[in-house]
Amino acid sequence: MPSLCKYAANCPVFTAALGPLPHIGLRYRKAYCRGGWDECARFAVAEAVGRAGVPAGLLPNESQAARELVAAN
Ligand code: SF4
Numbered sequence: 001m002p003s004l005c006k007y008a009a010n011c012p013v014f015t016a017a018l019g020p021l022p023h024i025g026l027r028y029r030k031a032y033c034r035g036g037w038d039e040c041a042r043f044a045v046a047e048a049v050g051r052a053g054v055p056a057g058l059l060p061n062e063s064q065a066a067r068e069l070v071a072a073n
Contacts, residue, residue, distance in 0.1 A: 005037035007046055013060060032060040041066035049073040 008014040014033045016025050032040040040060040045053060048070040058065060 003035055005033045005040065005043060007037075007043060007051060008033050010051070011042060012056060013042065028060050039063075045069050 005011070005014065011033070013025060013028050016022065032043070037043045041062045042054050042058050042060055044063070044066045045055075045058065053069070053073060055069070058069075
């Protein structure tokens with residue numbers, strides 16, 4: 001498994017554009033972007049419906065929301 005998520009370069013979680021909570025972003029990047037991306041809600045939606053279908057504010061641990069988004073598409 002690659003160590004870095006293939007969506008990292010354009011993902012607001014990885015590029016720290018998501019919001020004013022840098023410590024949360026660091027945690028997400030460590031837990032998801034640098035190895036656990038196959039568990040990431042954003043990754044799941046991007047894989048299922050395309051990167052354009054990922055809501056800007058969707059967080060990596062929002063797996064239920066991801067499932068609903070995928071089911072609705
Ligand atoms: S938040 Fe998810 S989709 Fe974005 S770079 Fe990290 S693992 Fe990939």
